[in-house]
Amino acid sequence: MNYIKKDIKKGVSLHKINTNKFKTNLYAVFIATPLKREDVTKNALITSILRRGSKNFPSQDLISKKLEEMYGASFDCGIEKTGDNQIIKFYLETINEEFLPEQEELTKKSLDILFDIILNPLIENNGFKKEYFDSEKRNLKQIIESKIDNKRAYSFERCIEEMFKNEPYGLYKYGYVEDLEKITPQNLYEQYKKLISNAKIDIFVSGEQKDDSILNIIKENEKIIKLNEREAEYIENKENTNKTEVKETQVVEEHMQVAQGNLVLGLNINTEIENAKFVASLYNAILGGGANSKLFQNVREKQSLAYTAGSTYRRQKNVIFIRCGIEIKNYEKALNTIKDQLKDIENGEFSQEDINNSKELISESIRSINAEQDTEITYYYGQELSDNFTTIEEYIEKINSVTKEQIQEIAKTISINTIYFLRD
Amino acid sequence: MERIECKKIKEEAYIEKLENGMKVIIIPKHNLDKKYIIWGTHFGSIDNRFIMPKTNEEVFIPDGVAHFLEHKMFEQPDGTNSLDTLMALGLDANAYTTNNHTAYLFECTNNFYKGLDELMDYVQHPYFTDENVEKEKGIIGQEIKMYDDEPGWRLYMNALDCMYKDNPIKIDIAGSVESISKITPDVLYKCYNTFYNPSNMIMVVCGEFNPSEILNEIKSRLVQKEEQGEIKRIYPEKEKGINKNYKEDTMEVSFPIFAIGYKDDEGINRDIVKKHIAIEILLNMIIGKSSEAYKELYEAGELLSVPDLDYEFAEQYAHILISGQSKNPNKIKQKIEEIVEKYKQKGLEEEHFNRIKKKTYGDYVVEYNSVGNIARMFLSDSMKNINSFDYIENFNEVTKEYVEEILKNVFKKDNLVMSVINCKDK
Numbered sequence: 001m002n003y004i005k006k007d008i009k010k011g012v013s014l015h016k017i018n019t020n021k022f023k024t025n026l027y028a029v030f031i032a033t034p035l036k037r038e039d040v041t042k043n044a045l046i047t048s049i050l051r052r053g054s055k056n057f058p059s060q061d062l063i064s065k066k067l068e069e070m071y072g073a074s075f076d077c078g079i080e081k082t083g084d085n086q087i088i089k090f091y092l093e094t095i096n097e098e099f100l101p102e103q104e105e106l107t108k109k110s111l112d113i114l115f116d117i118i119l120n121p122l123i124e125n126n127g128f129k130k131e132y133f134d135s136e137k138r139n140l141k142q143i144i145e146s147k148i149d150n151k152r153a154y155s156f157e158r159c160i161e162e163m164f165k166n167e168p169y170g171l172y173k174y175g176y177v178e179d180l181e182k183i184t185p186q187n188l189y190e191q192y193k194k195l196i197s198n199a200k201i202d203i204f205v206s207g208e209q210k211d212d213s214i215l216n217i218i219k220e221n222e223k224i225i226k227l228n229e230r231e232a233e234y235i236e237n238k239e240n241t242n243k244t245e246v247k248e249t250q251v252v253e254e255h256m257q258v259a260q261g262n263l264v265l266g267l268n269i270n271t272e273i274e275n276a277k278f279v280a281s282l283y284n285a286i287l288g289g290g291a292n293s294k295l296f297q298n299v300r301e302k303q304s305l306a307y308t309a310g311s312t313y314r315r316q317k318n319v320i321f322i323r324c325g326i327e328i329k330n331y332e333k334a335l336n337t338i339k340d341q342l343k344d345i346e347n348g349e350f351s352q353e354d355i356n357n358s359k360e361l362i363s364e365s366i367r368s369i370n371a372e373q374d375t376e377i378t379y380y381y382g383q384e385l386s387d388n389f390t391t392i393e394e395y396i397e398k399i400n401s402v403t404k405e406q407i408q409e410i411a412k413t414i415s416i417n418t419i420y421f422l423r424d
Numbered sequence: 425m426e427r428i429e430c431k432k433i434k435e436e437a438y439i440e441k442l443e444n445g446m447k448v449i450i451i452p453k454h455n456l457d458k459k460y461i462i463w464g465t466h467f468g469s470i471d472n473r474f475i476m477p478k479t480n481e482e483v484f485i486p487d488g489v490a491h492f493l494e495h496k497m498f499e500q501p502d503g504t505n506s507l508d509t510l511m512a513l514g515l516d517a518n519a520y521t522t523n524n525h526t527a528y529l530f531e532c533t534n535n536f537y538k539g540l541d542e543l544m545d546y547v548q549h550p551y552f553t554d555e556n557v558e559k560e561k562g563i564i565g566q567e568i569k570m571y572d573d574e575p576g577w578r579l580y581m582n583a584l585d586c587m588y589k590d591n592p593i594k595i596d597i598a599g600s601v602e603s604i605s606k607i608t609p610d611v612l613y614k615c616y617n618t619f620y621n622p623s624n625m626i627m628v629v630c631g632e633f634n635p636s637e638i639l640n641e642i643k644s645r646l647v648q649k650e651e652q653g654e655i656k657r658i659y660p661e662k663e664k665g666i667n668k669n670y671k672e673d674t675m676e677v678s679f680p681i682f683a684i685g686y687k688d689d690e691g692i693n694r695d696i697v698k699k700h701i702a703i704e705i706l707l708n709m710i711i712g713k714s715s716e717a718y719k720e721l722y723e724a725g726e727l728l729s730v731p732d733l734d735y736e737f738a739e740q741y742a743h744i745l746i747s748g749q750s751k752n753p754n755k756i757k758q759k760i761e762e763i764v765e766k767y768k769q770k771g772l773e774e775e776h777f778n779r780i781k782k783k784t785y786g787d788y789v790v791e792y793n794s795v796g797n798i799a800r801m802f803l804s805d806s807m808k809n810i811n812s813f814d815y816i817e818n819f820n821e822v823t824k825e826y827v828e829e830i831l832k833n834v835f836k837k838d839n840l841v842m843s844v845i846n847c848k849d850k
Contacts, residue, residue: 022793023433023790023793061714064714068714068779070782071785071786072785095789099433131723142728146749148677257848258573260566291511292511307569308570325570326566353512357511360514364514367534368531371458373793
């Protein structure tokens with residue numbers, strides 16, 4: 001394996017991925033904390049304020065200038081939802097020194113900037129810099145409000161929200177406009193200190209590393225030295241699944257000025273069988289994983305009801321979402337066709353060939369993980385957050401061992417939790 | 425086979441022009457599991473009027489045919505669909521249509537040669553019937569509607585409408601529900617026979633390959649086709665100047681979005697790669713991440729993020745597009761105009777120029793991180809007779825003086841347009 005994990009201190013780890021497939025080195029820092037309504041907006045705001053400037057690089061254009069000088073190193077940060085955790089992600093990508101027109105040291109420089117942005121914020125009056133705070137608050141408001149712009153993404157987000165009402169997973173990763181009002185530079189800085197001293201911190205390095213010097217560069221960084229040891233607070237993702245209470249399907253309809261209707265269905269999987277998540281992955285691939293799937297074939301190809309028709313399996317939450325863009329008047333017809341597909345799988349109306357194709361589809365995507373640096377990092381981070389580490393080889397093996405009987409068995413436990421429809 | 429090399433980034437490519445006129449480009453990569461192949465024809469949405477080489481017949485086709493044809497190529501006489509067949513092999517297969525070309529592709533780690541069999545079979549064997557053409561109209565109709573709901577697409581189309589009066593780039597790639605209703609198997613066969621002749625096609629492969637072996641594999645799967653003469657494409661005469669300087673629309677968006685364009689009357693010239701690099705440097709100096717304009721607009725809350733910066737060009741069109749989201753698109757336009765004027769008068773600052781030049785170099789190197797990017801880049805560049813390595817190789821020739829000259833020639837006040845999508849009143 002080209003992957004090694006080393007603990008820097010309790011709750012703070014380095015993950016090294018040694019690869020010679022790229023022209024770049026990618027550095028990432030992930031901060032994980034449980035999703036909570038009272039923190040979610042604050043954490044989103046913290047992320048965007050941090051990138052505005054740190055003590056040693058006090059403004060965004062100074063950071064940008066520094067990165068441009070390093071052959072256009074790119075810095076990025078973002079917010080994700082992984083299971084019941086909110087993850088704050090920071091990335092820095094630089095050209096591998098081997099491909100520069102002139103020799104230059106970039107690794108230490110990169111990590112110095114990255115750690116300074118995250119761990120050495122610009123503070124005044126015991127709070128974040130007022131100017132950055134005000135403008136980022138305004139920007140975040142705009143980001144939250146622009147949720148409606150992309151109708152497909154919006155519909156998906158809304159279905160999740162309805163399905164997980166009053167649960168952490170139903171929270172919007174960027175937070176809420178009404179919560180923004182109560183935040184001040186001071187109480188936000190308090191939240192920052194709490195976050196940095198309690199959250200789980202993981203540092204990833206991907207690229208060609210000839211020796212172990214990277215570990216020392218990180219260990220000797222003064223911002224890293226200052227970090228406290230911690231019993232990291234985060235929600236571990238469970239590999240085993242539980243039975244959930246089956247409720248009556250809720251139907252949610254929303255109106256907007258749209259030419260196309262967006263239909264999203266949230267499905268529960270109600271099983272405790274072994275390796276359920278691998279079986280569910282295959283079930284999902286057969287249902288709506290690609291061009292051979294039941295949804296694509298029947299909703300799009302045979303009936304021309306939709307341009308997009310497919311499904312997504314959210315592994316951490318063990319739920320499936322079906323998503324279709326349809327002609328509004330075809331709502332009933334599309335819904336019935338979808339329900340027929342669910343029934344068909346339950347009744348075993350799929351072939352060994354369908355199973356093999358789906359296995360190949362999933363295996364191929366797993367084999368392709370090492371073709372992109374951030375994808376490979378995301379895979380290993382997923383394992384880090386899980387209570388069970390699965391290597392890429394084991395993953396493929398488990399997918400290949402799933403049987404038709406298991407898929408049918410899981411199909412029988414599936415119930416529609418939420419039907420969401422965005423229409424005119 | 426001709427071998428070209430790019431020492432700075434340790435890459436090489438092999439190029440072969442086959443007897444039937446088809447160009448094959450092979451970019452070998454080592455230690456990679458992933459393989460990528462893309463096969464393109466020089467036929468896009470702008471090619472709507474042409475003379476068939478064999479019959480000398482002039483053909484005028486409805487909008488959206490190239491894209492429609494792309495959809496229909498997958499359909500096989502035995503009722504199967506090649507996209508399904510490829511996916512069943514675990515391959516990630518797709519196709520797309522642009523203004524000037526159509527491409528069929530797949531990527532994989534396993535089963536490459538099985539995929540190659542299928543790809544080269546379906547692209548060389550069209551099967552269009554009245555029935556299967558009718559059915560496709562429903563699916564593409566939905567796709568067109570999906571685009572209609574996308575503010576970004578409308579913004580782009582309106583920007584083109586500002587820059588061009590009568591130019592086929594204004595044609596929506598998918599056509600309209602009305603235009604595609606006129607498509608028949610006969611139209612599709614005419615276009616297929618004209619544009620899918622090997623002499624009008626380019627194939628690019630990237631991954632762990634032995635160049636001569638893969639070339640033989642490709643050759644052995646080619647169907648013998650009669651050599652055809654040059655396809656005469658008929659386009660409206662190129663216009664100087666713009667159509668109108670402003671267009672706005674209203675849609676359901678939370679904040680207005682804008683696209684500011686500079687139409688480039690000169691377009692492709694001998695130095696197009698150098699010119700392209702110069703424009704990228706300029707755009708980053710004017711409104712890129714570290715620019716004074718961006719700093720000011722961001723701090724004033726006028727911009728949320730760096731706008732998308734683009735230079736699109738082909739034989740028939742060339743323009744710059746700066747697009748983003750802002751409450752006040754006019755302020756963005758004013759600021760850009762102000763900076764452009766300032767740079768024209770005072771020249772570019774040495775330190776700033778060198779820094780952005782370094783950044784642009786890095787941006788080009790990053791493109792070589794994935795087999796897919798590399799292959800797509802070589803295909804679309806080859807469609808314009810460009811060798812992609814030139815972007816790295818010619819880099820040092822791009823001097824400050826040259827960039828200042830491009831600034832004067834391309835960023836003309838008279839050729840400046842803006843398209844805006846405003847929010848619907850709530």
